[in-house]
Amino acid sequence: MKKVWLLTIILSMMSCTLMGCQKIYNNKTEYDKTIVVGIDDFSPYSYKDENGKYKGIDVELAKLAFHKLGYDVTFKKIVWEDKNENLDEGIIDCIWSCFSMNDREDLYQWAGPYLHSDQVVAVKKESGIQTLNDLVDKRVGVQTSTKAEAVFLNREVKELLCFSQTNEVFSALSKNYVDAICGHQAMIQDYVNTDPKTYTILDEKPYESILGVAFKKGTHKKLSKQLNNELQRLGTTGKIKKIVEKYGLNYDQVSVEGEYYE
Amino acid sequence: MSRRTSFKSIFLSLFVSCLLVLGVYSVFTRYDYRQLDNSLDNALSFVTTRINRCENLNTDDRVKSLVRLVDKSNELSRVIKDENELNTQFIQEYCSNQRLDGVFVLDENLNTVLDYQEVLVTWQDMIGVDSISNIPSSNKNYSIRVEQDGKIYDFACVPRQDATGIVLAYKEKELLEAIPKENYFKYFNFKMNGLVVVMENDKIVSSNETSLISLNEKEVNKKYGVVFENTKQFIKATTINGKYYGNKYDVDGYTIYILYPQSQVFNIRTMATWLSVILIFILWGVISMIRVSMEREKERENKLELQEAVKEAQMANAAKTNFLRRMSHDLRTPINGINGMIEISRHYAGNEEKQEECRQKISSASSFLLDLVNNVLDMSKLESGTILLEEKSVNLKRLIQDTNSVLQVQAIEKGIQFEEHFELNHSHVLASPIHIRQIIQNIESNAIKYTQNGGKVEAYYKEILIDQNTIQFEFICKDNGIGMSEEFQKKAFEPFTQEFNDARTSYEGSGLGLSITNELIKYMNGDVTLQSELNQGSQFIVHIPLKIDTSVVEEELDDKKVKTDLNGLHILLVEDNEMNMEIAQFLLEKNGAKITCAWNGQAAVDTFLKSEVGTFDVILMDIMMPIKDGLQATKEIRSMDRKDAQSVVILAMSANAFQDDIQTSLKAGMNGHLSKPLKENDLFSMIQKNL
Numbered sequence: 001m002k003k004v005w006l007l008t009i010i011l012s013m014m015s016c017t018l019m020g021c022q023k024i025y026n027n028k029t030e031y032d033k034t035i036v037v038g039i040d041d042f043s044p045y046s047y048k049d050e051n052g053k054y055k056g057i058d059v060e061l062a063k064l065a066f067h068k069l070g071y072d073v074t075f076k077k078i079v080w081e082d083k084n085e086n087l088d089e090g091i092i093d094c095i096w097s098c099f100s101m102n103d104r105e106d107l108y109q110w111a112g113p114y115l116h117s118d119q120v121v122a123v124k125k126e127s128g129i130q131t132l133n134d135l136v137d138k139r140v141g142v143q144t145s146t147k148a149e150a151v152f153l154n155r156e157v158k159e160l161l162c163f164s165q166t167n168e169v170f171s172a173l174s175k176n177y178v179d180a181i182c183g184h185q186a187m188i189q190d191y192v193n194t195d196p197k198t199y200t201i202l203d204e205k206p207y208e209s210i211l212g213v214a215f216k217k218g219t220h221k222k223l224s225k226q227l228n229n230e231l232q233r234l235g236t237t238g239k240i241k242k243i244v245e246k247y248g249l250n251y252d253q254v255s256v257e258g259e260y261y262e
Numbered sequence: 263m264s265r266r267t268s269f270k271s272i273f274l275s276l277f278v279s280c281l282l283v284l285g286v287y288s289v290f291t292r293y294d295y296r297q298l299d300n301s302l303d304n305a306l307s308f309v310t311t312r313i314n315r316c317e318n319l320n321t322d323d324r325v326k327s328l329v330r331l332v333d334k335s336n337e338l339s340r341v342i343k344d345e346n347e348l349n350t351q352f353i354q355e356y357c358s359n360q361r362l363d364g365v366f367v368l369d370e371n372l373n374t375v376l377d378y379q380e381v382l383v384t385w386q387d388m389i390g391v392d393s394i395s396n397i398p399s400s401n402k403n404y405s406i407r408v409e410q411d412g413k414i415y416d417f418a419c420v421p422r423q424d425a426t427g428i429v430l431a432y433k434e435k436e437l438l439e440a441i442p443k444e445n446y447f448k449y450f451n452f453k454m455n456g457l458v459v460v461m462e463n464d465k466i467v468s469s470n471e472t473s474l475i476s477l478n479e480k481e482v483n484k485k486y487g488v489v490f491e492n493t494k495q496f497i498k499a500t501t502i503n504g505k506y507y508g509n510k511y512d513v514d515g516y517t518i519y520i521l522y523p524q525s526q527v528f529n530i531r532t533m534a535t536w537l538s539v540i541l542i543f544i545l546w547g548v549i550s551m552i553r554v555s556m557e558r559e560k561e562r563e564n565k566l567e568l569q570e571a572v573k574e575a576q577m578a579n580a581a582k583t584n585f586l587r588r589m590s591h592d593l594r595t596p597i598n599g600i601n602g603m604i605e606i607s608r609h610y611a612g613n614e615e616k617q618e619e620c621r622q623k624i625s626s627a628s629s630f631l632l633d634l635v636n637n638v639l640d641m642s643k644l645e646s647g648t649i650l651l652e653e654k655s656v657n658l659k660r661l662i663q664d665t666n667s668v669l670q671v672q673a674i675e676k677g678i679q680f681e682e683h684f685e686l687n688h689s690h691v692l693a694s695p696i697h698i699r700q701i702i703q704n705i706e707s708n709a710i711k712y713t714q715n716g717g718k719v720e721a722y723y724k725e726i727l728i729d730q731n732t733i734q735f736e737f738i739c740k741d742n743g744i745g746m747s748e749e750f751q752k753k754a755f756e757p758f759t760q761e762f763n764d765a766r767t768s769y770e771g772s773g774l775g776l777s778i779t780n781e782l783i784k785y786m787n788g789d790v791t792l793q794s795e796l797n798q799g800s801q802f803i804v805h806i807p808l809k810i811d812t813s814v815v816e817e818e819l820d821d822k823k824v825k826t827d828l829n830g831l832h833i834l835l836v837e838d839n840e841m842n843m844e845i846a847q848f849l850l851e852k853n854g855a856k857i858t859c860a861w862n863g864q865a866a867v868d869t870f871l872k873s874e875v876g877t878f879d880v881i882l883m884d885i886m887m888p889i890k891d892g893l894q895a896t897k898e899i900r901s902m903d904r905k906d907a908q909s910v911v912i913l914a915m916s917a918n919a920f921q922d923d924i925q926t927s928l929k930a931g932m933n934g935h936l937s938k939p940l941k942e943n944d945l946f947s948m949i950q951k952n953l
Contacts, residue, residue, distance in 0.1 A: 052512030144393055153400050164406045171325040
């Protein structure tokens with residue numbers, strides 16, 4: 001009987017210990033403030049995985065940086081074309097989704113740059129296109145309202161077909177409705193990797209852009225500065241490198257370290 | 263088995279069985295969960311691949327349509343410029359030819375210059391101004407498919423070639439997609455009756471269960487009573503049709519549920535659990551059958567054992583009765599003889615010859631009685647295993663010679679020739695002299711007894727070396743006497759067996775001698791064989807292994823004679839029996855000793871205490887006495903604080919002469935042990951040895 005009691009006591013103590021551990025494990029850090037980050041579905045910078053969780057380079061950087069600054073982060077998927085309206089109306093506090101700062105410096109309150117993002121051109125290998133000059137008499141496909149569109153609006157091409165969705169751009173190339181497509185390196189690289197025998201990326205890049213976090217112009221001045229400093233710290237401490245490489249990018253190609261900060 | 267034990271074992275069996283079943287249930291639950299996980303992974307992979315494939319096909323179809331529309335728009339723009347046909351009629355005709363539902367011609371500020379609308383649209387709301395504001399005077403061609411109010415419209419916006427502006431064309435479409443979403447999984451059968459539900463914007467757009475399509479979450483919950491519950495790894499959905507296990511995924515803007523019915527998920531677990539229950543029942547059955555069989559066998563064995571025990575008890579009882587009957591006869595016979603002789607001697611008082619004859623017969627009868635008692639006691643000790651064999655240094659030849667000295671007299675009296683032949687190499691061995699003597703004596707006396715006048719008894723004593731420490735003592739006794747029948751030879755070593763019944767009417771033995779001899783030999787790890795032929799004689803061959811005493815120096819004098827002169831010795835004789843006192847006193851005084859008598863142990867202690875130091879040379883102490891026994895008296899004498907307390911020789915006198923009796927006497931402080939009736943030689947030899 002004594003042994004039964006002893007066993008019961010020991011088991012109870014173990015259960016309590018386990019429950020205590022569970023409680024500790026469940027304890028999350030509480031933040032005072034929350035920031036809403038507007039993102040588009042743009043792998044590998046920002047996307048949802050199959051379990052519905054937001055993943056990506058920008059998602060992880062946002063969490064790291066804002067948590068350090070004492071903010072909890074909420075991500076909101078937006079229609080890319082409505083990004084400015086969403087910002088103006090306060091639906092989102094900032095745009096952080098592989099967003100280029102180039103030629104938009106005065107349009108937003110920026111934090112960054114934190115990474116490079118080149119615009120690259122993909123063609124079918126059989127097309128024989130090797131340089132940007134070869135596109136002069138060609139049809140080029142891009143997603144509308146992107147940097148790629150802006151780049152080719154100023155370039156001489158036969159036709160610039162602008163689609164509202166990225167997959168329409170890829171479809172246009174695969175069906176030969178266009179001879180080349182242009183977009184962010186990561187996105188284009190992902191597509192080319194699905195069939196590297198058919199597609200290739202031109203060595204010549206039409207545009208190099210720098211990425212930043214865009215707040216509404218004239219707002220969040222202090223926060224944008226703090227965020228900028230934090231992003232630089234993450235860069236110098238190797239955190240950005242770790243995240244970038246985790247998502248399969250070459251850090252040396254996308255890093256702004258040494259160029260925009262030491 | 264008692265009721266309590268039975269209840270305990272049933273409870274334990276039930277408990278162990280429950281644990282086993284629970285164990286099986288638990289193990290296979292995990293297994294089923296793992297299988298579910300694998301199934302979900304495979305199903306998700308299939309579903310996402312299928313969705314991607316369908317979406318790609320739809321995208322290709324959409325892009326084809328849009329690009330065609332762009333081409334038509336560019337063509338219209340060129341025609342407007344080249345043909346200068348900026349008029350509604352032309353536009354209308356063009357739309358009709360190209361199957362367009364409308365065209366807007368816009369200026370650089372996106373104001374409508376001209377339009378034709380087969381289908382009325384508000385393009386500004388549908389495609390937004392921002393998307394096309396940079397088209398005028400650029401090379402941008404913009405196309406988009408829009409869904410509004412349940413209708414689908416393809417738009418294409420291209421730069422005007424006749425002026426700065428936009429040509430916007432559109433077409434209303436019948437189908438949004440080449441492969442409608444609702445058909446993605448139509449008629450698909452998933453493994454384990456899996457249910458796949460694809461939701462977009464809170465509405466089911468695709469499923470392999472067609473009745474669910476187009477329902478939103480509320481409608482589904484209402485129709486099927488769905489209640490979701492999150493477990494650690496999966497989600498559990500309880501519906502009116504049963505429980506489902508699965509998971510929820512977010513892929514490319516869709517929410518995908520993959521669920522399996524509980525009966526399918528835990529199919530293996532259910533089977534395994536039932537199987538384990540059945541197996542346990544079978545095991546119980548088998549164990550019960552084995553148990554019943556074992557119990558029956560045990561019962562049968564017990565019964566047999568009981569029968570055996572009853573038989574043994576009956577035999578023992580019969581043997582006891584037989585023994586008592588024999589003993590009754592064997593004891594009464596010599597006692598009657600003694601009483602008879604005493605009466606006769608009284609009758610012939612004065613007739614010295616007759617008196618002597620009576621004394622001899624009384625002596626013979628009393629010797630027989632003593633032998634009988636000793637044999638019975640020996641037999642009893644042998645049977646109970648309480649015989650104590652000595653292991654002391656023995657001069658084997660001398661022991662045999664001493665034994666034979668008496669037997670030779672018997673042989674001479676009967677007119678029998680007795681020969682002894684020695685082939686012994688070692689003078690001393692480690693053995694129990696009393697029992698060696700008993701063996702030799704029993705066998706040789708038998709030989710003499712059953713050999714007639716003029717016959718011969720030969721005794722051979724030989725040693726065979728086994729190893730450097732052990733010999734095999736071989737003793738052969740041959741006679742040419744009456745021999746034994748073959749039938750009798752089979753039971754010669756059994757107790758109370760004598761071939762000729764007339765032995766029971768004279769003092770020729772109790773029939774225990776050979777059986778005692780046989781038991782003793784076996785006790786010593788030896789063996790005895792008998793060869794005999796009726797009227798020809800018998801031969802006994804005895805083998806006994808003995809250890810060589812390597813530590814002893816050869817003795818010088820083998821023939822040292824025992825001194826019988828006790829002159830000058832003062833002996834304290836302690837005995838409670840008058841007759842024994844008289845006999846002992848007579849023996850001692852006859853040989854010159856001075857005797858002081860004490861009638862019990864206390865008297866002995868007092869006498870010794872009162873005497874001067876050195877008064878007594880020897881104390882002969884009986885053991886069994888009233889007031890104080892001999893052992894206690896000896897202890898007290900030895901513990902006295904006087905010079906002669908330790909040095910005085912104290913010899914025990916006892917009817918008991920077994921080894922343990924001797925040991926007890928020696929432990930009490932005595933110097934030696936004599937058995938009654940006292941034999942002169944033994945007495946004098948012991949006294950001489952200790953003085």
